[in-house]
Amino acid sequence: MRVHVPDEAAVRRVEDAATRTGDADVLSETDVRVLAAALELDAVLVTDDYAMQNVADALDLAVEGVSKEGITERRDWNFQxxxxxxEFDEDRERCPVCGSDLARKNPN
Ligand SMILES: [Zn+2]
Incomplete structure (x- = not known):
């Protein structure tokens, strides 16, 4: 696989957009790099990651969901x-135990 190293300006645009959408905390460094590369290459981003979709949307990047295409492999998010x-496997409005908000958590 060819690794495209996005330039600093693209990375910064992604980080700015992530800060605006409130997704900066849940994006990994790899997520940011993938988004920046897509931005530079004007590529369609294929992901089921909500945070990445949000940020891509804020950057006017085209996004395709993976699961809609029938591909079963997807990133496994936990919610804490x-x-x-x-921790929970699926997103819920509120914690059923204490009623607090849940946040996405990258298991890696
Ligand atoms: Zn709780």
């Missing part, structure tokens, strides 16, 4: 309660 710290 901001109050009690319990």
């Amino acid at each position: 309660c901001q109050g009690c710290g319990r």
